[in-house]
Amino acid sequence: MTDLKALLAIAGKDFRSEARSRAATVATVFFSSVTLVILAFALGRDAELMRGAMPGALWVALAFSGVISAAQSWQGDLQEGALDQLLTLPFPRAALFLGKLLANWLSMTLLGALLLPVAVAFFGADVAAAAVPTLLVTIALGTLGFAVIATFYAALTANLQARESLLPVLMFPVVVPILLAAVRATEAAVGSGDIALARSWIELLAGFDLVYLVVTSAIFHVVVEE
Amino acid sequence: MTHAPSERRPAWLNVLAALAVLGLAAGAWTGLVTSPPDVNQGELIRIMYAHVSVAWISFLATGVAAIAGMIFLWRGARLADVVSVAAAEAALLFGALTIIGGMTYSRPTLNTFWTWDAKLTLTALMVALLVGVFVVRGLIDDPQRRGRVSAVILIVVLASLPLNYLAAEWFRTLHPAKAIDLTGGGVTMDPIMLQILLLNVVAAALIFGWLMAERIRIGLREARALEAREARERDREDEVVRVR
Amino acid sequence: MTEEAPAPQPATEDPTAAATERPLAVRLERVARRFGREQVLRGLSLRLPAGRIVALRGSNGSGKTTLLRLLATRLRPSSGRASVFGRDLVREAAAVRREVAYLAVHGGSYGTLTARENLRLACVLTGAPQDGVDAELARVGLSEHADRPVRVFSSGMKRRLGLARLALRDAALWLLDEPYASLDEEGRELVDDLLSRARARGRTVLIASHEPERLAGRIDASITIDRGVLLHGATE
Numbered sequence: 200m201t202d203l204k205a206l207l208a209i210a211g212k213d214f215r216s217e218a219r220s221r222a223a224t225v226a227t228v229f230f231s232s233v234t235l236v237i238l239a240f241a242l243g244r245d246a247e248l249m250r251g252a253m254p255g256a257l258w259v260a261l262a263f264s265g266v267i268s269a270a271q272s273w274q275g276d277l278q279e280g281a282l283d284q285l286l287t288l289p290f291p292r293a294a295l296f297l298g299k300l301l302a303n304w305l306s307m308t309l310l311g312a313l314l315l316p317v318a319v320a321f322f323g324a325d326v327a328a329a330a331v332p333t334l335l336v337t338i339a340l341g342t343l344g345f346a347v348i349a350t351f352y353a354a355l356t357a358n359l360q361a362r363e364s365l366l367p368v369l370m371f372p373v374v375v376p377i378l379l380a381a382v383r384a385t386e387a388a389v390g391s392g393d394i395a396l397a398r399s400w401i402e403l404l405a406g407f408d409l410v411y412l413v414v415t416s417a418i419f420h421v422v423v424e425e
Numbered sequence: 426m427t428h429a430p431s432e433r434r435p436a437w438l439n440v441l442a443a444l445a446v447l448g449l450a451a452g453a454w455t456g457l458v459t460s461p462p463d464v465n466q467g468e469l470i471r472i473m474y475a476h477v478s479v480a481w482i483s484f485l486a487t488g489v490a491a492i493a494g495m496i497f498l499w500r501g502a503r504l505a506d507v508v509s510v511a512a513a514e515a516a517l518l519f520g521a522l523t524i525i526g527g528m529t530y531s532r533p534t535l536n537t538f539w540t541w542d543a544k545l546t547l548t549a550l551m552v553a554l555l556v557g558v559f560v561v562r563g564l565i566d567d568p569q570r571r572g573r574v575s576a577v578i579l580i581v582v583l584a585s586l587p588l589n590y591l592a593a594e595w596f597r598t599l600h601p602a603k604a605i606d607l608t609g610g611g612v613t614m615d616p617i618m619l620q621i622l623l624l625n626v627v628a629a630a631l632i633f634g635w636l637m638a639e640r641i642r643i644g645l646r647e648a649r650a651l652e653a654r655e656a657r658e659r660d661r662e663d664e665v666v667r668v669r
Numbered sequence: 670m671t672e673e674a675p676a677p678q679p680a681t682e683d684p685t686a687a688a689t690e691r692p693l694a695v696r697l698e699r700v701a702r703r704f705g706r707e708q709v710l711r712g713l714s715l716r717l718p719a720g721r722i723v724a725l726r727g728s729n730g731s732g733k734t735t736l737l738r739l740l741a742t743r744l745r746p747s748s749g750r751a752s753v754f755g756r757d758l759v760r761e762a763a764a765v766r767r768e769v770a771y772l773a774v775h776g777g778s779y780g781t782l783t784a785r786e787n788l789r790l791a792c793v794l795t796g797a798p799q800d801g802v803d804a805e806l807a808r809v810g811l812s813e814h815a816d817r818p819v820r821v822f823s824s825g826m827k828r829r830l831g832l833a834r835l836a837l838r839d840a841a842l843w844l845l846d847e848p849y850a851s852l853d854e855e856g857r858e859l860v861d862d863l864l865s866r867a868r869a870r871g872r873t874v875l876i877a878s879h880e881p882e883r884l885a886g887r888i889d890a891s892i893t894i895d896r897g898v899l900l901h902g903a904t905e
Contacts, residue, residue, distance in 0.1 A: 212786075216781035279776045279777065279819075279827070280777045283777065287769065288794045359565065359574075379592055379596060380592060380595075406591075407592075424570065567703065661712075663712075669718075
């Protein structure tokens with residue numbers, strides 16, 4: 200299917216670009232780690248409190264760096280009229296959105312998988328080995344929902360040439376429930392290891408992801424119009 | 426196209442305004458004076474009438490804004506965009522009133538200004554999203570593009586309503602404290618109270634309708650002025666240049 | 670700039686006679702475009718038959734780029750109707766894109782990708798085979814630089830890459846915005862070569878350019894935009 204090829208070509212382009220400008224990746228990892236450290240210091244008095252705060256801290260770190268990298272993900276396209284030229288080519292706009300989304304999502308998930316052990320170590324949470332798959336699924340689905348919204352709104356703010364500070368203002372009310380579900384699922388999987396509870400939050404997450412994915416893909420073409 | 430209604434204020438608009446004001450008065454009277462105090466919540470139940478009716482209308486208005494936006498995307502008629510903006514403004518207003526009502530209630534009862542009640546949280550998120558719609562609209566000069574982008578954001582807002590409600594409910598069921606239960610038991614409300622509530626809802630709907638009518642009138646006038654200016658700036662000649 | 674205009678078409682001319690000669694590549698009917706408070710295109714009506722190579726003249730700010738971008742489906746008309754090879758520009762935008770290739774003033778390539786990768790990307794997105802990529806790179810003199818990221822290219826090199834992409838796409842309608850700008854003599858000859866190839870293949874070309882002398886002899890006609898309006902008649 201040529202649409203799928205287009206999607207993968209776009210995703211490949213974005214991945215390649217990101218891999219080549221390693222500065223962006225390093226900055227993201229660094230920034231999210233620093234966020235975790237600061238939160239750990241802020242809550243550091245009480246071991247019990249820290250353990251309970253780990254899920255929230257992890258997702259705060261992911262969300263903050265996620266916003267920044269989503270905004271930055273469209274910057275390369277805006278230079279030299281590259282995206283402009285791309286949009287004159289006969290391929291579906293949704294492929295552009297989904298390709299970019301795929302690249303953003305994969306990087307966020309990787310970052311999440313990286314930060315998880317770091318957060319566990321900093322915050323002293325105990326994670327049963329059985330809970331790890333659940334945690335990884337939570338990270339994958341949580342970052343997916345986040346990436347859908349972030350990529351969509353980042354395209355909007357980039358196309359409007361709005362200030363970068365507008366992106367969190369626009370996207371956070373939409374993304375808050377996604378983050379909520381992700382935090383709750385993480386919380387359930389860590390510590391007591393209530394997998395059933397985690398699963399119900401994961402189901403909610405999956406529902407969010409599906410709805411927003413379908414809606415944003417369908418309306419994306421309006422965002423890149425002029 | 427945007428037709429030109431007469432410049433004089435139409436009679437039906439005055440009738441609507443009168444009805445809205447009457448409705449407001451009737452609703453306020455019944456809510457504040459006629460209604461018996463609640464068994465559990467006493468006089469505080471009176472806030473419920475205004476709060477619930479205003480809340481319902483704010484969600485209705487958001488729905489209207491999103492659907493009008495979708496019509497604009499599909500058809501491009503300026504009327505649709507005007508309706509969308511009017512409804513979004515009303516939704517913002519009624520949403521803000523809902524939040525104020527909720528805070529007014531929660532302070533005396535729960536001794537806090539805010540509680541993560543599902544409906545209140547949902548309303549707060551919706552108000553934040555609506556503010557976003559207006560911020561974005563302010564950034565776009567071209568009316569067509571502005572209407573299209575605004576419509577697209579409203580679609581996301583509309584999609585978020587049921588999802589956010591679900592999430593907030595889910596959250597609340599696991600943290601059962603501090604719920605606002607204004608309807609004092611839900612469906613098993615005293616029939617008199619139910620009537621008063623419905624009256625207030627109708628009053629709120631009338632006010633909404635009236636505000637919409639006024640706002641749409643203004644919006645249409647603006648759109649017509651814009652169209653007139655554009656027509657003036659277009660070339661009047663209809664010369665076709667043919668390349669041989 | 671004066672032109673000896675052939676007389677404007679008499680109203681009694683039979684439009685079907687013109688239609689059977691050759692299909693219309695571009696049909697504009699009172700196309701207007703406004704940006705906020707500024708009316709850039711004021712109502713253009715144009716009939717451009719297929720296979721013609723036409724220069725689009727006009728001073729800066731007259732609306733040349735806006736018109737080209739409109740035809741490239743990057744902009745919608747504020748009013749009026751436009752169609753390319755019979756496809757409505759707004760309602761059938763996706764179909765129009767298949768027929769149109771656009772060379773913008775900007776390079777239009779991704780700085781983080783190599784020249785070759787940029788062309789390959791365009792091929793995948795157009796559904797075209799990738800075999801022509803190396804040949805076109807050679808043709809525009811970028812073979813040695815094919816695997817360098819475009820961000821290190823000079824503006825002339827970026828232009829040449831744009832020309833290569835245009836040739837690769839080989840669309841039915843080519844839109845060129847100031848193709849000669851920022852090119853050395855060798856680069857300009859590449860543009861001339863491109864125009865010859867277009868002519869040979871029967872492509873329709875619309876070139877916005879400030880260089881009438883260079884184009885004379887290579888074009889079939891020229892039309893002029895002045896402050897958003899097409900001036901009377903097309904000239905040779």
